[in-house]
Amino acid sequence: MRRRRGPVEDRGTTGSICRRTCDGMDGVMRSGLRSSAIWCGLAVGGFLMWSLGCRAAPVHHAVLRPATATTQGLQDQPAPEATAVQPVSPPEETAPAESAMVRLAAEQSFPALAVAESLAQLEASALAANPTLRRMQQEAAAAWDKVRYADKLPDPTLGSTFFVPPMNYEPDRQVADLQLMQMIPWLGRLKAEAQRAYFEALAAESLYHAEKLRIIGDLRAAWYRYYVLHKQMETAAAEQAQLTSLIETANARVATGAALPGDVLMAALELSSLQEQLIGYRQQVAATIAELNRLAGRDAGQPIAPPAHIDSTFPEWNLEHLKIAALESQPEVAVARLRAAAALWGVEVARLQRRPDLTFGIGWVFMDAPGAASADAGRDSLTLGVSTTLPLSRGKYEAILSEATRANLAAHASLDEVVLRLDAQLRELWTQAQASHETVELYRTTILPQAQQTFEADLQSLANNTVTFDRVVRNHRALLNLQLSYHRALGQQAITLARIRQTVGADLEPQSLAPPPSAAP
Template sequence: MKTHILGLRSLHRVVGITVLAASLGAGAAHAQTPPLGADVVGLIEQARLNNPAFAGDRAEAAAARERVEPAGALPDPTVQIELMDFTNTMRGGSTTLIPGEVGETRYRIIQSLPGWGKRELAANAASARADQADANRDAAWRNLAAEIKIAWLRYYAADREAALNRDGLALLQSLEEITLSRYRLGLLPQQAVLRAQREITSQRLALVGIEQRRRGMASALNALLGRAPGNELALPQDPAPLPQTLILADLAERARATNPMIAAEDRGIEAARIERDRTWRDRYPDFSLGLTNNQPRGGDQSWDVMFEVMIPLQQSARRAREREATLMVTAADAKRAAAESKLLGELGSAYATYASGRETLQLLRGTLMPQAEATRDATRAAFATGRVDFDTVLEAERQLVDTRMAMLQADVDTRMALAELEKLAGDMP
């Protein structure tokens, strides 16, 4: 018994350690996942699950897929009941509508049979339209993902702009203290103090506007995620580095091969061609088969077989439908060419914006930013020794802040162009 109790205690200890390790592992995994809003990846996954517009696109694509099987199925058969001599004139009886009590009751079942190949073509056309719906769903998702990326970049820009504004405000407040101390010593006029205080007030007003814009961007993101506008989002982290090299010819090739709008137009061409072939098949007749059971009152039952052929007599209407189907193929080809032309035009425009942004960033980081920082440092040192006035220091600080703002704006504009490239040609490696 003692050994059994010790074994149970050991088992409980092992189970407890296992549960604790699993809890710690789950906590660590949860800790490694960035909070919602910190990066764009989490937002996109959230939108994939909760965005109502994309949920509608998914449902429509699934509905189109469900139309494939019925398109190639046989029509439902029909059943007829025919009451012959229901007045019972031949037998001298009374009028009745009860089967078996009339002169003769006929039970007939009829099955329509489309001409050879028509059912297969109908199923193929429905399948092509389902593929087109899938491609339209994928295109809608790419548009939504790009919209989320751009909205998050604006949210990120507003957050970083607020941080730069707060840094500038702290700097102005430190300059105000220096200005006040030097004013008390009679080294600066009162106008310098008033100028510093006016700049601080302007900076605070700008910060209020930036914070309002950041809250507006957060509300826009929540709307794309299917959340209430007031839901909190985490502060944005720094985005991933920009791709080193992008070649326009490679992007164009990828766009032609992977862009879902081009795929949708291709499926539209396929569906139009199948519909044309199906229209041409209408030159051949459809059929019907019938089986009849005859039950005379008081006599022996018998069986009849019926074979029916549809006569393709309305030639002018059929020729008009054939011309319509041929023109629809021409229209589908033209739409595909127009979609590719538009795609390549948008791709070229986004690539030009991206390349220009990369060059601007390189100039700002490699040339203008070091120059602004050097000017700021030299002006601060000269101001400390009284060799320059307050306006010179303020102008140097403003140039540095403006340069940082220009870098932020160039970075955001370049990333927006990258989001547009990813929408057109797929995610970048």
């Protein structure tokens, strides 16, 4: 065994220093070929690794898969699937006959280029083109991409060191060294981070489904408001036609002395008031069309034909069954549960932050020995190394664990908040729906028939000169206002039922949650 000597000390006269310097330069020149080969090899290896690292990976456009995991535990278990709202075609209903004056007013209010679209077509357009949905879909897909690398090891590091001039150990010299190192995190913490990323991805997907429900609910509410506005304009147009006929009758009666000129002026004033109402209706129609187009993800100025009718069927639901269905199907509940599960895994990640990380390394030391007589002089060396982190700051890791614990408690409180909010919303909406249904039935069976009979009786009495003209005008106006109230109540009922479906998180059928029949005694 030959014992290596330490570095040569620079002692002696100036002449000896110059001689040693010349010898060193001569050695460098003699080893130039080997050093050049080392440099070239390292450069080629580094370029290949850089090329592999910079190569563009194929882009995978992730498609959202259904939520298939629940948060009953922290294991990979199937989740409750957030049921998306399915388009429902409105039932067919016979539209009432329109007079020529009503059709003319409708043509003036709604452009001829308006596209006759159904509610189902608008919903399909919204699900395909709404920018908010497209953004949240990409965010959910990005969260799933994070799951793919959350449990992967960090990249290894490759380093090299060159000594210019070489480190001189007589007769050997160290020219360069090459090191490859890999850091190994605590594997339990790596697995916990992967589980947290998995539940966060499920929560992001459930948020996407919740946004779909909100978009569909807003679209249906705007569609039903559009129906009410359309009926208001139709009613105003019918009132214009009726008032025009009454004015002609009043003019004939004034000519014969059976009526006063003030009756004609009062009818003309009512006609001007109707024109003012139509101006306001047109502005509301334009705003509603813009809202429908925004939700459908297209230009706000695209015309849309108004709905001729809406479904007036009242479902046979039960409040308790609605609550149960909401807890099972509402994506917001799933989001809260999944975030609570992710926060619980966050506590595990924080607890394992105290565990050390290990780094393993292997190195190659390039040596040479120009002019050495020994055969094993200048032999390269192989090094092996391991290092570890030292989590010495106790207060730091206690703070990390406390932060994660409080975030977990906050996530569980958010779940309770969502459940209580859904309970209150369902109770309020169901009460509103029942009140709207009772109002619709009252107008349909009692108020409107009585008002129609009163007006027809007044018209007959006017022909017999037994009632005044102003009474006929007032009764006609009252009849039309009652018709408007009926359509508003019908639209409010439809809007409330749409909000109930949105809150439950499923497109319920009218008979899907009917209470079971009681057993006969």
